[in-house]
Amino acid sequence: MEKNYKEGFSEQELSDFRRDGFLCVRRLVNPDLVDRLVQITNEATAAETGPVEYESQVGYPGAPPSLDAPGGRTIRRLLQAIGRHPAFTELAVYPSILARLRQLLGDEIVLPLAHHNCVMVKAPQYSSSTGWHRDIRYWRFERSELVTVLLALNAATETNGCLLFIPGSHDMVLTPEQLDEKEFLRTDFEGNRLYLDRAISVTMKAGDVVFFHCRTFHAAGRNTGGVPRKSILFTYRASDNPPLPGTRSASLPELLIPPSAQPSGIARRVTQPRRTKP
Numbered sequence: 001m002e003k004n005y006k007e008g009f010s011e012q013e014l015s016d017f018r019r020d021g022f023l024c025v026r027r028l029v030n031p032d033l034v035d036r037l038v039q040i041t042n043e044a045t046a047a048e049t050g051p052v053e054y055e056s057q058v059g060y061p062g063a064p065p066s067l068d069a070p071g072g073r074t075i076r077r078l079l080q081a082i083g084r085h086p087a088f089t090e091l092a093v094y095p096s097i098l099a100r101l102r103q104l105l106g107d108e109i110v111l112p113l114a115h116h117n118c119v120m121v122k123a124p125q126y127s128s129s130t131g132w133h134r135d136i137r138y139w140r141f142e143r144s145e146l147v148t149v150l151l152a153l154n155a156a157t158e159t160n161g162c163l164l165f166i167p168g169s170h171d172m173v174l175t176p177e178q179l180d181e182k183e184f185l186r187t188d189f190e191g192n193r194l195y196l197d198r199a200i201s202v203t204m205k206a207g208d209v210v211f212f213h214c215r216t217f218h219a220a221g222r223n224t225g226g227v228p229r230k231s232i233l234f235t236y237r238a239s240d241n242p243p244l245p246g247t248r249s250a251s252l253p254e255l256l257i258p259p260s261a262q263p264s265g266i267a268r269r270v271t272q273p274r275r276t277k278p
């Protein structure tokens with residue numbers, strides 16, 4: 001039986017997540033926190049506050065070929081979000097996000113700092129497209145059971161390159177010919193057509209959050225609009241699913257989320273011992 005998390009997913013949402021491998025929750029994050037994060041990320045983008053990754057370093061289709069090429073210094077990611085400003089940690093332990101993650105991963109969760117943990121920027125003009133991939137392809141944990149949380153800082157539309165997902169693809173068993181050498185799902189392979197035809201775009205507004213499984217295939221187009229699309233991504237694991245030693249997944253410390261960071265809706269009554277008079 002599912003726990004009754006007041007601030008968590010409903011039974012229907014949980015079953016949708018388990019079937020599709022992703023779920024978008026509308027207006028999940030308070031506009032005040034979203035506004036602060038927008039301001040912080042706008043300032044960091046304008047000042048190029050490091051560590052950053054540029055479009056030319058991503059190497060995806062449409063990216064400028066070098067840092068010196070036109071648009072080469074277009075920011076793609078502000079890396080290491082935790083550590084830039086306390087507002088990012090506020091988001092990472094946001095009660096209604098934690099409540100949902102605990103339903104998916106269990107009570108004790110950890111935020112690895114080595115993956116995602118960034119502000120993703122998709123700028124107009126010089127943005128690249130992201131092919132169909134599973135995030136787990138370059139992560140190494142005991143089990144491929146992690147969940148990513150993406151907060152939209154502004155509208156994500158088909159014009160500015162919103163995320164697309166293939167429902168149910170977290171449970172797809174693949175054969176080697178379905179993937180290219182970089183483990184992207186091949187769009188030129190007829191056997192993948194069935195899956196690609198099921199893809200859906202997830203358009204979002206500021207404050208919406210999409211949760212997705214690390215095995216769910218997703219992609220994003222280029223930004224052909226006029227305003228950068230910005231989002232914040234964190235990924236989480238259960239405490240009993242550690243990174244494999246010596247891998248990139250184990251290369252940085254992790255944010256150990258204290259049990260005291262409780263979603264306020266979880267009924268966890270602490271009974272104070274009754275004082276007896278001496």
Ligand SMILES: O=C(O)CCC(=O)C(=O)O
Binds near residue numbers: 163220
């Ligand atoms: O938001 C995007 O543009 C793509 C994000 C993504 O696919 C990823 O970081 O894994």
